[in-house]
Each structure stands twice: as structure tokens, then as C-alpha cells.
Amino acid sequence: MTTLSKSNTWLNQLSSTVFDRSATDFWLQQINPLWSSSEARGQIIARHQIAQDMYQLKIKCNRRMDFGEAGQHHPVFVEINGIRYERSYSLTQLDRQHIALNVKHVHGGLVSGWLCEKANIGDYLSFGKPYGEVSLDHFQSKRLVLLVAGSGITPAFSVLHALEKQNRLEDYQIHLKYWASTQREHAFILPFKQWQERYASFNVDFYSTQAQSNTDNNDTTSQRLNATHVQSIQDVHDCAVFACGPSGFVETAQSLCTDARQFQGESFYFSTPSITDSDSSEIELINIHLSRSNKQLQIPKGQSILTALEARNIRPQHGCRMGICNKCACPKVSGSTQHIANKQTNHEANQLLRICVNSAQSDITLAL
Template identity: 50%
Template sequence: MHVVQRKNTALNFLSGSVCDSNLLNFWMQKLNPLWSTHQMLGQICQKEYITADTVSLKIRCSKRMKFGLAGQHHPVIVEIDGRRLERTYSLTQLDDEHVKLTLKKVPNGIVSTWLCDTSKISDVIEFGMPYGDMLPQNYDDKQLILLAAGSGITPMYSMLYALAKSGELANYQVHLLYWVKYEDQAAFVDIFDEWSQKYPHFKYDVFYTQSETSTASRLNEEHAQEIENLDHKVVFACGPSGFVQLAKEIFQDAKLFDSEAFSLSPIENTEEGTVQVTLARSNKVLEIPKGQSILDALENANEKPISGCRMGICNKCACHKVTGTTKNVATQAENSEPGSLLRICVNSAKSDLVLDL
């Protein structure tokens, strides 16, 4: 016992005061790929395509892993061609050591393409701290309407899986509405069918909007009208920002509404011209185009601001706007308030700006 304590003390001393932690991690991971002085690491142990463009990775996690609550998001960091890239995904905790990462391959998506096509068994990835507040346990109500589009199904599945595993799903009344383009893109349908047979108060509908056999309608007001006692139910929505914004409008009569957008819906940029952005800390003045996210514009100008999810959720890119007017690229809302907190991944410049960067 004393030997173990001395060993841990020595390791903490080395990692904190003598050796560069990256160098120490390098040698530790020669012995065990999941060992690290501070990183939350995971190793892929199973890979399975569950739809034509969706992969589920079973990952064994290191002892340092901080598991999030079902429905939360984790930053996922991978190294591709010598670059560390971070994206945000929902994880499903399978047991004390394993998580499931389910993701859809995004056209031209560097990280999603690597995870779906290139990653292999034994590859190691890194996780960041979990975040997100769209959680059933935040509400006393047990009548849930879940709205999901595309990859928005993954946090819904995570929540439902946790409820089923704990036996709590039997105490909930759940109606899941799930939109995909084609039949071969619908994930987790087999388990949803199993749950619908096992739990009388769980039901689900899948809408195929571009099916060759029967085309279903996209989310619209009729879907809300068909739900009885909507004012007594909690509604969760997850999908592209356009889908989430529409759901918020359509389900405004719900008792409670909560949502998260996993990506920005493409919005045609009709703005012309450029503006000047002053980075107060570095005293740089840059010219960037109107209509483009400030994060993208700064990166195109060879700046490297801190960023994370690139969806306006994690706040890693947030900085204070000293002066100027910005527009949220998802909601189109404008903000001219000086000193306000600005998420540069989801805002564009409408005028000259001064940023605390």
C-alpha cells in the first residue's frame, strides 16, 4: 500500500513540476495507450455501420473519463494528418468502462469522415468535459415529446437508453417523432420497436421525407395539433438549427420546450461588402466579409481563435464584443449591445467590430 502511494506521489510530482506533460504522456502511452497524466482517452474496440451513412463506435474509456449525463454532449478530439481537430457528439454510456459514439458521415466533414471511414479498432481518441442541459431529470414531468431530425436522434437515444437501462422508461409517457430522408438512414429503429412492445406508453413515428415509396411531410403544425394535451407535456427537439427553430414555433403551446441544434442550417448569404474587425488583445485589424461567421472569417485570415462545437452550444469561442453590430446566422437576430458576450461561431459582422480577442 505504501509502495502504491509513493508511486502515485512520484507520478504526480513528475507530471506537475518536472517533466513536460506531453512528453510524459508520450512515454506512458507506449506502455498503455489509455494512460495519461490529465487526458480523458478512449480506445475503439468495436465499429459497426448501423445505417448507410451512420457508424456506431464502441469505445473503452480510461479511468480519467468523466461520463456525462444521458443526452449531454462531449467534445471529441482526434488527430488527423498532424492536426488536432475537435467536434461535439452525444455519447451513450454502456457501462462503467464503455461508451457508444454514434455519428453520421457529413459530406466534406473531416472528422466525421475520419471516424466513419478511416478509424479502426484500437485507435485512440480524446474526450473533453461533457455539457448540455436538455435532460429529462431537469423536469418533474414524465410526459415527453421528442422531436429529432437526422443526427438529432443520438441524444434522444442516449436519454431513452439510460431510462430503459434503469427501468425508469416504464414510468414515462414518451412519443418520439423522427425525420430522415430515406429508409436506410433511420438509426435505432429495431430497438425503438422493441421498446414500443415492451413499454405501453412509449411510441415512435419515423418520417421518410424523400422516400421513393411514400414521402412523409416535414415537421409542420399538423404534428403539434395531433398531440393531445400538448400544454401538459415537455418537448425536446434536436436537429439542424432550422428544424429546431421551426419546432420552437410550432410547439410554443407545450408546457415546456427545450432544444439543441447540432448544426447550422445553410442560409443564403445575400450581404455584400466587408467590415473591419479589431482584435483588442493582439491589436490586429482585419478585413472580413459580411454574412460569414466571424470564426470562419478569422480562420480564413490565418487567425486561430479558440473554438469547440462550432454550433453555438459549448461557448468555447465566446468573447466579449466591445463595440459593433452582429447577426446570429441561425436566428438572424441582430445585436448592437456593447460589452455583450459573443459566440463567434454563430455570429457574423454587420458593422466594424472591436472584439476582446
């Protein structure tokens, strides 16, 4: 412990005596690629598939890592073909030096595809500061209902894993309801079933929305989230409900859980791919004015503004691309936009706009 503390102190002293932190980090990483004067870095030491479309990467982190609270999200930075990309993921802390990064392989996703298939053991990632309000401190009851769909399972698993590691899982009455398209897409089945056998206070139900039922239409194992699932929860009025998944799933959960003691939702949306030149004749184009850079261009109506701008080689600041982190938010000076997932429109001027999950519906001006 003394040796590690001395090493950390030496890094701080070195970085404070050199004006250019980038130069400092360059020389430090010639000695050890994990070292940095200011940046949280990690090295991939293992990877395995945990579901049909999800992989788990075990990562060794340096001493700059801020693990945050279980259930929060971290900006994750990767370099692919010399270009640095940022995405957001919910991490699971395994011990004082290692985390698990659970990644859903999104069809056509550049970063998720790289992490799941192309990254090598020994490759390095960087991490930003954690954010988000999903943590045990925000739940107002020890009776927890977790409604999750798809990759929404990752923050829920992070919370449950932390409770189990701290020997506190049995202190909560927990009912996890977990939806995926098919049974093969459910992750963490083994630990969930082990916890259910070990703790009388933990229950888990798995649902497959595309399963073919051989029984009647009341077979809830193959149904999407509906009132029947909420009615099966005992004393929901005394429960804290956390829902995480696609925006439509979370909106349905909120509408069904009005009697819950507390409801907290976290939804995400994945930006659509860029529209190719061959498609351009079939879509309506919208004029967009970027006031700060004094640029005029046209983008497709209905497409994520962020994706459309990137297709024109304009690279606005962004993070998660799912409407969670707000890094892409910029002032909308004028014009009408629509949220791609929930279809809510915004006609007000001088409003902050998350361009990763909104599309242009009329000519617009952005302060970019």
C-alpha cells in the same frame, strides 16, 4: 476491483511527483496508450454504419472518463495529420468502460469524415468534461415528447438507452417523433421498434421530409414538422417536450408547443466551409479588428466569423462549432453581427459573441 483501485492510485501518485504532466503522460502511454495522469482517453475497438450518413464507434475508455448524464455533450479531441481538433458529440454509455460515439458524416466535415471513414480500429481519442442540460433530472413530467431531426437523435437516444438499461423505460410515457431527409437516414430503427413492441408506454413515428408521397398532401410521413404533428400528441399540456435538431426545426417546435407543460430545445448549426480565392471577387468583405493581438484584416460578410478567421490562419479557441458549448464566445467591442441560422442581428457593444454561428454585418472589433 482491488487491483484496479491500486493501479489508479499508483497513477495519481506518479503524476503528483512529476512537475510536467505532459512528460508523465508520455511515459505512461509508452506502457499503455490509454493511461493518463489527468486526461480521459479512449480507444476505438469497433465501427459500423447505422444509417446512410451515420456511423457508430464503440470506444473503450480509461478510468479518467467522466461519463456525465445521458443526453449531455462531450468535447471530443482527435489528432489528424499532427493537428489536434475538437468537436462536441453526445455519447451513449454502454457499460462502466465503453461508450458509443454516434457520428453524422457531415459533407466536407474534416473531423466527422475522419471518424466515419479514416480512423482505424485501435486509434485513440480524448474527451473533455460533459456539459449541457439535456438529462432526465431536467424534465418536469414523466410524459415525454421527443421531437428530433437529423443528428438531433443522438442525445435523445442516449437518454432512452439509459432508461432501458436501468429498466425504467416503462416508467415514462414517451412519444418520439423523428425526422430525417429520407428513410435511409433514420438511425436506431431496430431498437426503437423493439422498444415499441415491448413497452406499451413507448411510441415512435418516423418522418422523411424528402419522401415522395403517393397519397394526398395530408400524409404526415413525408411532411416537415407542423401543427398536425403536435395536435396528434395526447394531452400535450401535461407533457415535457424536448426538441433537438437544426435551429429552424427547434424554433418551429417551440412555436407549436406553447401549451406544453415544459419545453426544452437544443439547436445546432454547422459552420460553412471556407470561401476560396476564386470566390473572393464575388463577395463583400468586412474589416475586422482583433484588439488583443492588434491585427487588422478583412473577412467575408455573411460567413461564420470563426471559419473566416481560420481561413486567414488565425485559430481562436472553439469547441462544437454548432453554437452550443460557448467555448468560442468572445467580447464584441463594436460593430454589427448576425446569427447565421435565425438571422437575428446584434448591434450592441461589449456583448459576448459566439463566433462560430455569427457573421459580420459591418466593420467590427473583437477582443481576440
